[in-house]
Amino acid sequence: MIKLTELPADAGICLKPEHFDAIPSKVDGHLWFxxxxxxxxxxxxxxxAKLQEVAQxxxxxxxxVGASLGGPNPLNPEHLKRLARLVNSVPTAAFSEHIAWSGADGNYMGxxxxxxxxxxxxxxxxxxxxQLQNAIxxxxxxxxxxNYLNFKSDMSEAEFMMSLVNKTGCGILLDVNNLxxxxxxxGIDPQQYIGNLEATAIGEIHVAGHSVDPIEKDLLIDSHDSDVSNAVWALLNDALSxxxxxxxxxxxxxxxxPFAELLAERNIARELIQSSKVVSYE
Structure with a gap:
């Protein structure tokens, strides 16, 4: 039986084609992408072909990012076939998707x-x-x-996520920057949110940079276009605890x-992982 993740308990980097040829032959620890x-x-x-080479x-x-798991319709069968083909053609240590919807009634919103x-x-x-788990x-x-607005809900988001875990056997990718x-x-309490998630259900964590909305100055945008902030590093440390x-x-x-700058951020994450004291999930 495949575990939730076969990734090492180490820090990885989101890999772009621009950096394919910049990956060094030797790195500290167990780098993953x-x-x-x-x-x-x-x-x-x-x-x-280059991705297959890296995955070796x-x-x-x-x-x-496009399955539309939280949408009102069943998933697109052609998209599922393509995802399954990718997973079967490239060694895959983990697979994740957003709890979001990106299309309805055959229309894709991007x-x-x-x-x-x-x-x-x-x-x-x-x-x-x-449906997705069966396909792949x-x-x-x-x-x-x-989240950018408060919506009326029947439960907290953390309860929603854990209910999905219990119903389907999936795990959680905790995006600390999103949180x-x-x-x-x-106005949600991030510490309470983390505390309401079962540690054994979390198979991966994301951190990223964000930006301030140019018009609504109190609004933060998940832009992924800058360094990880000190506040997000601190929340990552809390999550790892x-x-x-x-x-x-x-x-x-x-x-x-440059790829070297991403490696430097990766090393910050490595230090936080190595200093976390709780026994790792299995």
């Missing part, structure tokens, strides 16, 4: 829209998670969103720095 699934759904070609050297996490935190939505999202023949990790943004924008040693990813999707 994560890529967005939708960038590699083609059949063949140099980009996929380093553990690889595949992160989906964005991650908030999933209603309701009992009805819980049942539909659980069905979609089951492995459990997935589901990621908490970055920090949600806390700022909607609850979870124990766990794979932590440095996300960067815009304003890409």
């Amino acid at each position: 994560e890529v967005h699934a939708e960038n590699y759904l083609m059949q063949g070609g140099p980009r996929l 050297r380093f553990p690889l996490s595949i992160h989906g 964005n991650l829209m908030p999933t209603p935190i309701t009992t009805q939505s819980l049942l539909r999202t659980a069905e979609n998670i089951d 023949q492995r459990p997935i990790l589901i990621e908490n969103p970055a 920090f943004i949600s806390a700022n924008n909607t 609850h979870i124990g040693p766990c794979p932590v990813l440095i996300e960067r999707d815009a304003n890409l720095p």
Whole structure:
């Protein structure tokens, strides 16, 4: 039986094609990489071949952004076939997806829209998670969103996530940057949120940079275009104190720095992982 994740309890980096040739031959610890699934759904070609080459050297996490798990409709069967083909063609240590919806009735919006935190939505999202897990023949990790508004809900988001874990056997990708943004924008208590998640359910953590909305100065945006802030590093440390040693990813999707700078941020995460005291999940 495949575990929630086969990633090492070390820090990884979100890998972009611009950095394929910048990966050093030797790095400290057990470096791993994560890529967005939708960038590699083609059949063949140099980009996929390069990813397969990287995956022979380093553990690889595949992160989906377009399945629309929290949407009102069943998942797109053609998209599921392409995801399954990717997972079968590239050694995959973990697979994750967002709890969000990005399409309805055959229309794709190209964005991650908030999933209603309701009992009805819980049942539909659980069905979609089951559908995806059956398609790729492995459990997935589901990621908490970055929230910008308060919506009426039937339960807390952490309770929603844990209910999905219990219903489907999936795990959680705890995005600490998203949690920090949600806390700022909607007033939730991030410590309480983390405490309401079972440590054994968390298979991966994300950290990233964020930005201030240029108009609404009190609003934070999940932009992934800057260094991880000191406040997010502090929240990561709090999360690791609850979870124990766990794979932590440095996300960067815009304003890409040299690969050496991403390695330097990765080393900060490594130090926090190594100093966490709780026994790791199994």
